[in-house]
Amino acid sequence: MPVNADVSRGRRLLRRPQHFNPRQFAAIYENPMTGWREGVPALAWLWLLLFGGFYLAARSVWRPVIFMGVVIIITMLIWLPLVFIIMPIF
Numbered sequence: 001m002p003v004n005a006d007v008s009r010g011r012r013l014l015r016r017p018q019h020f021n022p023r024q025f026a027a028i029y030e031n032p033m034t035g036w037r038e039g040v041p042a043l044a045w046l047w048l049l050l051f052g053g054f055y056l057a058a059r060s061v062w063r064p065v066i067f068m069g070v071v072i073i074i075t076m077l078i079w080l081p082l083v084f085i086i087m088p089i090f
Contacts, residue, residue, distance in 0.1 A: 026042045041047075048055050056065045 026044065027040045028037055029040070030037045044055075053065050053068050056062075056068075
């Protein structure tokens, strides 16, 4: 019997034993409708800070990646000419 058939009849899926290792995951989120669990690594904040665009691309979250790219390009288009105008003054 497919998993979706169990959910459509209102039965919950069997839960696996939960072993929480605080050094491995900062949090575990569960979808109450399907029982799907997703763990967030403890160092996710560091990787997001250092390699935010790559992290989001690896997670297949493309809208924020494209938005970050557009913001970076616009910022560089504004900032770069100002550097060449202001640098000789200093």
